[in-house]
Amino acid sequence: MAISKPAFEQGPIRPPNEANSLLLRLTRNCPWNRCLFCPVYKTKKFSRRSLDEIKNDIYAIADSVEKITEISHSRGSGGKVDRQTVALIHAEYPELMSVAFWQYHGGETVFLQDGDSLLLPVEQLIEILGLLKEKFPKINRITTYARSRTLLRRSVEELASLKKAGLNRIHVGLESGNDAVLDLMKKGVTASQHIEAGLRVKDAGLSLSEYVLLGLGGEKLWREHALDTAEVLNKIDPHFIRIRTLAVRPNSPLAELVEKGDFKILPDDQVVREEALLIDNLEGIKSTIYSDHILNLLEEVCGKLPEEKSRMKNIIDSYLNMPERDRELFRLGRRTGYFRTLTDMENEALVSTVEDIYRQVKNSGFSVDQYITQLLQRFV
């Protein structure tokens, strides 16, 4: 069955923890679009959506909610969006599916797309937030992406007015706290600007998520990347630190640097050492670390600072202290989807399956790292 488009526009990405949120598109793509490591919007042009377009989308979503409620009543679910209603909508009204999925998950959270929503005038954002709250009173969390440079164009008072209108959290791509890395990757922002922007968000009473990209310094700058990123995070003390791991997509600007030999990709084990150095140097902050991305090798390195810091470090040490063959096996199992955490290495059936793949890789003449590099490109 062909999937019909919803009656409103949606962009390509959202943070993993917004999987059950309504996605409302305020701008298309990214106004900067120069970061060497980022493949998301590279072939697409940035544009702002007009206030009318966005408001019409909110009305279209409200219409969809009404239709879904009617369908639920007519099929005996009493207006509730339960499993039966979702299955029916999936089969018969696919254009309503994204709204039905949102309703099924409570209809309480919204993510504003795409890469830098705060570029829109504050008055427009306030109007959009107000209309969302009016049409969907159950909403209790609205979040968005914003660039640090854009945040610096907004005063604390303006950001606080967005908070008052209903915005709860801002997700910022910090990536690195090292200026040489930020410059090399054309991030278009400095470490001190990241700090100022992050503090401004917090001063406005908004929740702040900062994304860190492990491996971004490559072999040359991994140590500075880890230490300076920790220092910037210590100065911001964001509510959330979200860990990501670099994977280089073929034909991307960063892949060209790799081909020329100007950037050397950090092998998995070295990325884990970098992560250890980063976490070891996070001091005096109360952030919660999340590792909610498939590209991260050690997904279980997550927790609240400072109380769970030693647990996170112990997990990293457990991995680094494993014999080399076990580390290769774990990496292969994780990247092929058989393992999720280090404890999966205690599951004999899983280990036996991964050992079969391990032998095949070795017999093919590839190293485990070469094989994994190819696998990772599929996730980028």
Ligand code: SF4
């Ligand atoms: S600012 Fe964000 S979305 Fe834009 S190119 Fe950089 S990483 Fe990608």
